[in-house]
Each structure stands twice: as structure tokens, then as C-alpha cells.
Amino acid sequence: MTRVFTMTHKHFAKPEDPVYVPLQVGRAAHEDLGYLGDDTGDSISDLNCYYGELTGIYWVWKNYEGRENIGICHYRRFFINEKMELLKEADYEEILSRYDIITSKAMYADVPYQEYYAKAHHIEDLEEEGQVIKELFPDDYPVFCEVMQGKKHYFGNLMVTSRKLFDEYCSWLFAIFFELEKRIDVSSYDEYHKRVFGFLSEQLLLVWITARGLTVYESRVGISEEKAETKEFKLAIGQLIKMGQVTQARQMFYEILKVRPDIQLEHSDLKHEIPDIEQILYICELEEQNGIPGMMAYSKELPVLTEHLKKLRTLLEQEEWKKEAMDYFTVTDTSDIAVEVILRNDMNLKEDWKRKLEKWKKRK
Known part of the structure; x- marks a missing residue:
């Protein structure tokens, strides 16, 4: 027994x-x-x-x-x-x-x-x-x-x-x-x-x-499921984003992680979304400071923005940006700021991100 x-x-x-x-x-x-x-x-x-x-x-x-x-x-x-x-x-x-x-x-x-x-x-x-x-x-x-x-x-x-x-x-x-x-x-x-x-x-x-x-x-x-505190963390950040309070959301992000570092562990953040959320908040705040609508104009729903970031990352990793990629960049009004942040932090690009960024700036 x-x-x-x-x-x-x-x-x-x-x-x-x-x-x-x-x-x-x-x-x-x-x-x-x-x-x-x-x-x-x-x-x-x-x-x-x-x-x-x-x-x-x-x-x-x-x-x-x-x-x-x-x-x-x-x-x-x-x-x-x-x-x-x-x-x-x-x-x-x-x-x-x-x-x-x-x-x-x-x-x-x-x-x-x-x-x-x-x-x-x-x-x-x-x-x-x-x-x-x-x-x-x-x-x-x-x-x-x-x-x-x-x-x-x-x-x-x-x-x-x-x-x-x-x-x-x-x-x-x-x-x-x-x-x-x-x-x-x-x-x-x-x-x-x-x-x-x-x-x-x-x-x-x-x-x-x-x-x-x-x-x-x-x-x-x-x-079987994400840690309850991890779910609550994402919901809280998502609510601030929905209200357009990006700076407050970014401040909360670091304040909570300081006292609850466990919520970002692999066994807590099952979807591995917290690093992406951190990048989204950083991009959105930079865009806001520069008067660029960018991501917040695309959506104020955190799950949608998370998928959007993943899509951008996948497309930007491609050696040649074909029509599908260019159409997506245009329709979503992808900013230079977003592209630079994604390229700099994409581990798959390693030392190649500067060349890709120059290519992006010359795309037109």
C-alpha cells in the first residue's frame, strides 16, 4: 500500500x-x-x-x-x-x-x-x-x-x-x-x-x-499548472497594461520579482513568458518616451503582445525578410525601437544583431 x-x-x-x-x-x-x-x-x-x-x-x-x-x-x-x-x-x-x-x-x-x-x-x-x-x-x-x-x-x-x-x-x-x-x-x-x-x-x-x-x-x-503567484503576477501586469500604465507596470514587475523571485523559475513560469513580458514592458516604455504608438497601439492585451513579440522575433531571425514578414512589420507598425531591442536580446543572433539592425534601417 x-x-x-x-x-x-x-x-x-x-x-x-x-x-x-x-x-x-x-x-x-x-x-x-x-x-x-x-x-x-x-x-x-x-x-x-x-x-x-x-x-x-x-x-x-x-x-x-x-x-x-x-x-x-x-x-x-x-x-x-x-x-x-x-x-x-x-x-x-x-x-x-x-x-x-x-x-x-x-x-x-x-x-x-x-x-x-x-x-x-x-x-x-x-x-x-x-x-x-x-x-x-x-x-x-x-x-x-x-x-x-x-x-x-x-x-x-x-x-x-x-x-x-x-x-x-x-x-x-x-x-x-x-x-x-x-x-x-x-x-x-x-x-x-x-x-x-x-x-x-x-x-x-x-x-x-x-x-x-x-x-x-x-x-x-x-x-499540471503554473504557480498561483505566477498567474497572479501576470494578471496584475496585464491589468496595468490594459489601462495604459506602462511605467507603473514596469515598476511593479521589478518590485514583485525582488520579493518573489520564485515566480520566474522554470517550474513556476511554465510558458517561459516572464522574460518576454520584461522585454515588452521595456519596449513599450521606450516607445512611449519617444512618442511612438508602437506596441500599445497594436494591443493592450498582454497575451496578445506576448504572441506579437514571439512573431516579431521569429520573423527578424530570418536571413531574408520576405513579403509575409514585411507585411507584418507594416500592419503592426513595428518601430525601430522594438526591432533594436529584440535583435540585441535575441540569443540566436549573437554578434549578428548590428548587421541585421542596419539592414532593417535600410529596408525602405
Whole structure:
């Protein structure tokens, strides 16, 4: 038997397979969504703003009495097979007959993980975490150091393993965090960075697995929808564009990304639209400053502008601009500003953008 608890803070289209059990995290401080909640019995639900989905993991550890294999996934992230199909109970049990634990496929940073973490979070928290491990679990400390200097990492605390190993992991993890709580001060952190224990835990799974020499099956992860915060971000920017408030939209773009850098990650921005939105806002503001109607005359709907930018990029990449391209440039009143920005930022053109820009200016 296997039970995969699906952590959520919102309503979602839950899988029909009964192996997946929705669990609302942070229910102590939020509206009851009608799912099983993490706020009964022995609970840390009220600490969800600091722990994220870990409050659900804690609840399962302390309150769920079943001895089945235990799994953790998210409302929009599920383990899938090579055919992109959701894993079923029989799949989990077959895999766990050969491996100790199922995780997401490993990802690799371009720098050691310690530097990678420091780019978006408070590095002193990670360092203090290491100190706690050194004191509480000294045999694991060399592995902690090794993993932090490596580039491999997992994401999202996604896993499926035996009940025995799940309990052992939780006992280890929360012993570290309950001590770490006493040592770090998050009172000045914004809402995003307050989820410090959720962020710190992602790499600790790799530390624990490595230190115990567990055999690992790294599974594909299917993402069913964009992150809710990413959707809200795009809607907010789109509304300002619709109102013609380009400068305000651009200011909001950077203000939000400063406090919520996660919304632009590959697993959040599934359509990879945020870099295009940034370019659209830049073009529109430059055009506005130069009194050029340009993109905002073409449309004030962000989805339309996103497709328009993609079309322009595809056409401008062509070596020869044929009638279809020239007609599109004319009908959409494509400005010199838009062309220069697109060409300068198009990775496919590399060093060739200046020649293409000169060609554009001579097109008439």
C-alpha cells in the first residue's frame, strides 16, 4: 500500500486515483478548503508561513497511523513515468521494491549549491543549519559540507519512501529545525523569505539520503499548472497594461520579482513568458518616451503582445525578410525601437544583431 499526500493551499483538480490524498497545509491560519487539514492533533500548522509544505509533512509524521509507503507531492507537481502518465500505486510499489526512495530528478546548478542558495536567500541561515547538524548529528556534517559544495540538488521536498524511512527522515529533519528556530531571527524577512525552513529543507533531503547511502529512483515530475503567484503576477501586469500604465507596470514587475523571485523559475513560469513580458514592458516604455504608438497601439492585451513579440522575433531571425514578414512589420507598425531591442536580446543572433539592425534601417 502507498499513500501520496498532495500538499495544497488552494483548490485544485485532484487526481481520481485514491493513492493521492489532498492535504491542506497551513489550515490553522486560512479558510478551510474542505480537504484533510494539517491543523489537528500534534500540529505546527500555525507555522506554515515559515515552514511551507513541511507543516503537512510534520502532520503526516505525527498523526497518520497507516504503515503504508508514504509520499509527498504538490497540488501542481506529480511524479510521472516516461510516457508522461501519473504514477499509480502499483508503480510506486514496484519501484520501491528495488529502491529505498523516490525523488524528483536531480537538477544541477552552475555554481556550488551554497553559492546558488546565497543568490536568493540568507546564506547565514544555511551556515547556521550546518552548525546545528555538526552539533546534533556530527556524523552527517561532512556529508552536509560535501553536498553544499556540490551542484546537485532536488526541489520541492517531493519523495515517496517506506513508512520506516519517512519517520526516520522526519525525526532527523525536525530535530534540526526546532533547534535552528532558536538561532535565526526571521522577524525582518519579507513574506517570501520567511519560508526559510521550506527552502533549507530541499537540500537536506539530499544530505540525509547521501549520508545513509540510500538507493534512489529519480522520477520525472509533471507540472499540471503554473504557480498561483505566477498567474497572479501576470494578471496584475496585464491589468496595468490594459489601462495604459506602462511605467507603473514596469515598476511593479521589478518590485514583485525582488520579493518573489520564485515566480520566474522554470517550474513556476511554465510558458517561459516572464522574460518576454520584461522585454515588452521595456519596449513599450521606450516607445512611449519617444512618442511612438508602437506596441500599445497594436494591443493592450498582454497575451496578445506576448504572441506579437514571439512573431516579431521569429520573423527578424530570418536571413531574408520576405513579403509575409514585411507585411507584418507594416500592419503592426513595428518601430525601430522594438526591432533594436529584440535583435540585441535575441540569443540566436549573437554578434549578428548590428548587421541585421542596419539592414532593417535600410529596408525602405
